Amino acid sequence: MAKLTVAMTLFSIMESLNGNQLVGESKIVEKRSEVRRKQNQQEKTNKKQERPRHHPLFIIWGVLLVVLLMVAVTFNQTLLSTRFVDHEITHTNLSSMIMDTVDNNLSQYGISTAAISDKEANKLITQAVNQVYSGQEIDLNLQPVLGGINQSASQAAEQYGVELPNSITSGIGSEISGAVNSQLNTPEVKQIANAISIAKNVAHLVMVISLIGLGLMMLIAILKKNFSRVFSWIGLWSVIIVYVLVIIFSQLIIQAGKRYPDYSSLTAQLSTDFHAQTLNYWLFLLVLTLLLFIWRIVSRFLKKR
Numbered sequence: 001m002a003k004l005t006v007a008m009t010l011f012s013i014m015e016s017l018n019g020n021q022l023v024g025e026s027k028i029v030e031k032r033s034e035v036r037r038k039q040n041q042q043e044k045t046n047k048k049q050e051r052p053r054h055h056p057l058f059i060i061w062g063v064l065l066v067v068l069l070m071v072a073v074t075f076n077q078t079l080l081s082t083r084f085v086d087h088e089i090t091h092t093n094l095s096s097m098i099m100d101t102v103d104n105n106l107s108q109y110g111i112s113t114a115a116i117s118d119k120e121a122n123k124l125i126t127q128a129v130n131q132v133y134s135g136q137e138i139d140l141n142l143q144p145v146l147g148g149i150n151q152s153a154s155q156a157a158e159q160y161g162v163e164l165p166n167s168i169t170s171g172i173g174s175e176i177s178g179a180v181n182s183q184l185n186t187p188e189v190k191q192i193a194n195a196i197s198i199a200k201n202v203a204h205l206v207m208v209i210s211l212i213g214l215g216l217m218m219l220i221a222i223l224k225k226n227f228s229r230v231f232s233w234i235g236l237w238s239v240i241i242v243y244v245l246v247i248i249f250s251q252l253i254i255q256a257g258k259r260y261p262d263y264s265s266l267t268a269q270l271s272t273d274f275h276a277q278t279l280n281y282w283l284f285l286l287v288l289t290l291l292l293f294i295w296r297i298v299s300r301f302l303k304k305r
Helices: 002-050 056-077 082-090 093-107 118-133 143-158 166-184 187-223 227-259 261-304
Strands: none
Touching: 056 187, 056 227, 056 261, 082 118, 082 261, 118 187, 187 227, 227 261
């Protein structure tokens, strides 16, 4: 009986020891799990700190500057460009309307409307456009045309033994040029010249401010090592907004043509060429944005490796 009691006592002692051992092992496992959980949390925190997030206003300002820059560049190369407008005018009926005004004034002095060739007419139109876009009054140089007419008149007078003094022919030429230019320098033309001059100055100012602002934002993004992430989103929103603006401006040009039927052919062609020209700049912005997104994807892939 005493042996049985001793055996049971030893069994209970061993069982107690085994239980304490299991409890100790379970506590160790729990501690290891807790350590791993804390390590995972710390790694996530470190990753978040490695990828700083800009305030949404940073991206909004970037989009605004890019859109303003694109609009300024587009207008400088289209509606505010003498080369673009000269091409549009010479390929529409507006050139015929301008030359009709010149021909009507010349016909009042007995000069045939056939005196001006198409080449000379295009030169006069280019000269008028350059002067208007420079903020000046139209002062067409009609001497090449009038010079040939004066020579013909002198030759005809010589057949009758009469010699025309140069002062007479030059005086008539100056009078004709003055009359033609006064007909072209209407109040509307002067208003357009002033508006174009102001628009060009504003566009240049917007370009400078936008470039400076974007340069500073790029420097900040590079220093914070998130250039591609920030500017890819700026580019994406800018692409969407600029495309919408291109459509709106093209439609506004067409609507302006409906208000002035005499210039309908000009506004129709102007809208088409404006849309085609601005799409080139839009595609350039789209390609840059796609390259930034590709750069982000490649960078993530290389970091994982």
